[in-house]
Amino acid sequence: METELKKKISSLCEGDVKFDVPMRDYTSMKVGGRVECLAFPPSVQHVSALVRFLCDRGIPFVPTGNGTNLIVREGGFRGVLLGLGRLKNISLLPVEEGMGFYAEAGASLREIINLAVERQMTGIEFLAGIPGSVGGAVRMNAGAWGREIKDVLKDVSIANADGEIKCFPAETLPFRYRSLELKPSEVIVGAVFLLAPGEREKIEACIEEIWRKRRMRHPLDYPSAGSIFKNPPGKSAGRLIEETGLKGLEIGGARVSEKHANFIVNTGSASASDVVELINVIKREVKKKHGITLETEVVIIGENGPQEETVELI
Numbered sequence: 001m002e003t004e005l006k007k008k009i010s011s012l013c014e015g016d017v018k019f020d021v022p023m024r025d026y027t028s029m030k031v032g033g034r035v036e037c038l039a040f041p042p043s044v045q046h047v048s049a050l051v052r053f054l055c056d057r058g059i060p061f062v063p064t065g066n067g068t069n070l071i072v073r074e075g076g077f078r079g080v081l082l083g084l085g086r087l088k089n090i091s092l093l094p095v096e097e098g099m100g101f102y103a104e105a106g107a108s109l110r111e112i113i114n115l116a117v118e119r120q121m122t123g124i125e126f127l128a129g130i131p132g133s134v135g136g137a138v139r140m141n142a143g144a145w146g147r148e149i150k151d152v153l154k155d156v157s158i159a160n161a162d163g164e165i166k167c168f169p170a171e172t173l174p175f176r177y178r179s180l181e182l183k184p185s186e187v188i189v190g191a192v193f194l195l196a197p198g199e200r201e202k203i204e205a206c207i208e209e210i211w212r213k214r215r216m217r218h219p220l221d222y223p224s225a226g227s228i229f230k231n232p233p234g235k236s237a238g239r240l241i242e243e244t245g246l247k248g249l250e251i252g253g254a255r256v257s258e259k260h261a262n263f264i265v266n267t268g269s270a271s272a273s274d275v276v277e278l279i280n281v282i283k284r285e286v287k288k289k290h291g292i293t294l295e296t297e298v299v300i301i302g303e304n305g306p307q308e309e310t311v312e313l314i
């Protein structure tokens with residue numbers, strides 16, 4: 001990246017920029033090639049100025065929150081990873097607008113759940129244990145236990161290529177199972193959550209129960225990106241993988257979890273290539289056994305490493 005460009009991006013982020021960064025330091029799976037530039041704008045206004053600048057210059061960029069559903073291939077990503085982690089403001093709604101709050105994209109789900117507990121608001125307990133940010137969770141339409149984040153959203157604020165920030169009623173947005181369809185140039189900067197009054201003890205008990213189930217079912221002792229595949233209609237991806245006999249299968253340091261077959265865990269030394277290769281093997285074997293093509297839930301960006309062949313299917 002040219003020096004002039006680096007300087008401009010840096011000034012748009014008040015200096016909070018890194019170059020040539022290994023993504024294993026910024027993703028929950030702890031794998032990943034290098035990104036050319038990782039930029040952390042300090043405010044919504046800075047995000048919108050940066051998005052406009054990158055769009056005007058035709059520089060590829062990808063937003064990221066907590067990196068818990070993101071893998072950068074071994075060959076790295078040429079462009080800007082736009083980190084929303086500094087947008088952490090959360091404010092309660094005025095009483096006349098209902099019970100809820102506005103949270104900026106970089107606030108973590110843990111933070112908004114803590115607020116809901118404190119203020120005795122019920123409705124987002126199902127998000128407990130999902131380690132993402134508000135922006136990432138809205139983009140992925142994160143969900144669990146039969147519920148999705150879209151069900152508790154009132155509005156979503158989105159920065160676009162023209163440097164505008166527009167607020168959309170959630171019901172007008174194209175939410176799907178584990179995704180909100182956005183243009184590549186669009187970045188979620190915040191969302192309004194509408195909840196209901198609840199009792200603190202009940203809310204806490206519900207969250208504790210969810211954590212108990214997660215600890216029992218999920219391999220939380222290893223780095224992972226959560227569920228690798230979406231559930232095909234009416235089926236469980238984990239069950240299909242298990243029935244294909246793939247539990248425990250390892251490529252390099254990446255392993256199909258013994259505890260939950262839809263999780264790939266990093267046993268310590270996995271590379272992004274190991275993970276991507278394992279994903280492809282799972283897809284191929286499940287297709288052979290069940291005739292079903294699994295679709296990844298985890299988002300994979302970047303280029304293949306020098307040793308890799310063109311990656312199929314993803």
Ligand SMILES: Cc1cc2nc3c(=O)[nH]c(=O)nc-3n(C[C@H](O)[C@H](O)[C@H](O)COP(=O)(O)OP(=O)(O)OC[C@H]3O[C@@H](n4cnc5c(N)ncnc54)[C@H](O)[C@@H]3O)c2cc1C
Binds near residue numbers: 067105144
């Ligand atoms: C142990 C574990 C358990 C998990 N359990 C669940 C679960 O039960 N249910 C579930 O749905 N997910 C689960 N996940 C996956 C993940 O935590 C969620 O998808 C989460 O919402 C992703 O948020 P993030 O901030 O980490 O997003 P990232 O990983 O940073 O990004 C994910 C995607 O969202 C895009 N994105 C991020 N921020 C923005 C933004 N501001 N604007 C536009 N696009 C953006 C990225 O470009 C990328 O495409 C789990 C993950 C782990 C590691």
